[in-house]
Amino acid sequence: MSKCKTSGYKADCSKSEEREGRCCVRYKCGQLNIINILRQRPGWVEVKEKGEWDFNWCEARDNLDHSYMEEHVRINHFRNHYELTRKNLMVKNLKRHRKNLERDVGHMEASKCDFFPCTFALPNEYHLFVEEFKRSPGSTWIMKPVAKSGGKGIFLFRKLKDIMDWKKDGTRSEEQKDAAQVESYVAQRYIENPYLINGRKFDLRVYVLVTAYVPLKAWLYRDGIGRFSSTRFSMSSIDDKYVHLTNVAVQKTAPDYDPEQGFKWQMQQLRRYLTAKHGRQTIESLFKEIDNIFVHSLQSVQKVMINDKHCFELYGYDILLDQCLKPWLIEVNASPSLTPSNQEDYEMKFRLMEDTLNVVDMEGRLTGKEKRVGGFDLMWNDGPVYNEDFNPETFGSSCFTANTYLGCVNDRENQLRRILKPFPGQKRM
Template sequence: MAEGEDTGTILKPLVFRTDETTPKVVQSVLLERGWNEFDRKEHNVEGWNLYWKTSSFRMIEHTNVKPWQRLNHHPGTTKLTRKDRLAKYLMYMKRVYGTSIYEFVPLTFIMPGDYNKFVAEYSKEKQMLGTKQSYWICKPAELSRGRGIIIFSDIKDLIFDDTDIVQKYICNPLLVGKYKCDLRVYVCVTGFKPLTIYIYQEGLVRFATEKFDLSNLQNNYAHLTNSSINTSGTSYEKIKEVIGHGCKWTLSRFFSYLRSFDVDHVLLWQKISHMVILTMLAFAPSVPCATNCFELFGFDILIDDNFKPWLLEVNYSPALSLGCKADVTVKRKVIHDIVELIHLNGPRNEGKEGGNAFPGLSNVSFAKSDKGRLSNVCSSLPYGSLLQFTSRAFKKDESTKGKAARICPKNTRTSQLREMISKQNLLLMAKEPPKVKSKLKSRHSPHKISLSYVSLFPSYTCKTSISSSFLSDNSKEPDPQAGNFVLIFPFNEATYGASRNGLNVKRIVQELQKQMNKQHSRVGGNKTKR
């Protein structure tokens, strides 16, 4: 409440808008935070602050967005999550900037156009391998949840329809208790112009529910990690070696498992962060300019037994259903932290008469957790040289001392929804899966790397600063951290400059190459010491 402002001013809850596709967890979290759901009978047509839905927005909706509003999609981002289009973007980047920096992409062919190229590669590999088998995977370009996927060794078994992609199958995945897994890594892009990328330090690990077996390529429960497939299998409810019950872990539990075998999980996380940035760089120049929007992506990443991460796909509107305790733990916090990240976490200020005017975001009060975002980011996070951007200063107005802000709780429907959702969430808090002591064997055993480890997940601080000439007076610098979301791009002054006025992809790739070279030098140095 500003000094001299009428004490009759009422602080009203922020308002979220949904449609039939909006995930229930989004509604649940926002109600918990004291938001109200948009109701055409009670609110002005423009009287909402956040519109969240699964499908994309029309360009006119982006054009007409108001300063106090946020949309949960950027325009045109569905292209990134079509498997064939993603493959085209990454193939182009490979040709321009070299295979070495885009080595996280499996060899890919887009059908039917690349069929002859695939046949030539298949024949060449068959000749080289002799009696050994060659493994490939075919995926429909537009389908999700593992639908229509086939894995084959003999080209006679290849069946494709319309637009599919065929990729080299990673036949040496890192196995946990003999089960295949992949990582669901959450990434939030708060802007494409300039490009601003945050990675979430918690996530999900999804397991196949039957033991990995290359002699039976038709067993989806052994080769596919999609939860929609494995929850329907007979082994889902069984206690599985190392994994325990179900088919999901949290990412922090997975990294804890790796640390128990002296695996350099920090280096692995750095590689994943590079992969995310390079993938977004391939796509960013084609995104139309739009303001007041953000995007949550789900990156699916497979780790092989050499601890090399491979990009499988990027998901638009990643699933936010709460099917198990790991889902509840991770996904609810993701939504909470997104609200912190986009600076919509307090009541809005209105006059006594309840006018329709919304204040600028500077008038929004921030929760205590925002103060944690103002701390510097530790060097153990994806980049040791991560740029420590100067943080915004949120000043507490002295005039508010001793004055009680009055909240206007008149939406009874909203209150009923809050109560109902809270009860549903309690039912989902399943029992923690039993921890089984594990042993990694043969080629699936992690290589021991004698480095000092720091957990990725607690908050740390380090002292770094940027020159006063780096930011102009009217710059709106990104926050280094919000909850578990950590800024990974831009990561130094050079990349900040290369993304401010147009995207200088070549310069950014050069800076990333420097970072990767430093990583290789560090790993090489530690091996020499051993």
């Protein structure tokens, strides 16, 4: 085994690769959609199951918590990422963060955290939930398992008797709970007035990359997806999952699902539509409020997250708009699906994954001072990041100051040519 001249990693490089000075990065990955991207990365070498690796893209990292990692090694999850990505813990941390802001800064700053629906963890907060439920009889609530994805186990309800089982479980003794563990859920006030396009409900899937928590360093991707329900929205029936759940895993089982259409809009298309309908200033304010969600949600877990220089995290944020164009944080995903539904979706997710690798920079091609890498814009670096070179003629804005461009032009290929050194042995395009 030799040491790569460009990276310094120990790697099984061939003699020809050593002569050309190519960077050799050994990677492990068990996800088909991602491994196909890694296999196209120049100089990256796939290792067998028990082989040594430099980069690991895994579903969960539980079996890696006590492993020794060399300086250069990178892994795609922080040790306790669930503090933000498990529904009950996310709300718990957001509530604490809002309370701390109220105490330390004041009500105005704390009000910036009013972007998540009223939520209770069950069975532990069952009695608090009942008190709130009785204050607004007839309202609709949504029940979600705290650690499941893809719409599994979710249902809407309006009557307390629909969840009486959780009341019984909540009054069990500790011994009984140990004997028959109750699955944890959250009960969340359902947003009954979602913003509709063509009569259909949708949410936004947005991608945020965190490369450190101490200090906090976060990047926002320009592209994203608007995910639509396949059935026109109505509150007359709360049992139709195709009306109320926009998860792709749910919608693709609908009888009229079209895999080519996929019931998705690219973020640029969605932003153009909203701007044409409501005006530039209104939509710029909306997207600034969405930026606020990213920053405060990350700050809410910054002190509890186990920071590790070996770790990074690509989060998938799910944001819902209501009729008043108020954005609501629904959940944050630790392993956002990169499975495409059509060619356009595939190309977007391929670019997203490539740019994630460019920011993580296993090859050492960046200076560390970049505000943009491909489609990622640095929005927070131990404080807010502002763009000094904003061009309103290019992006159509005169007052957008934060370094975020969700739904704006993503001229990533030209940008990458300007900032990245070619891969070792590769001519610049």
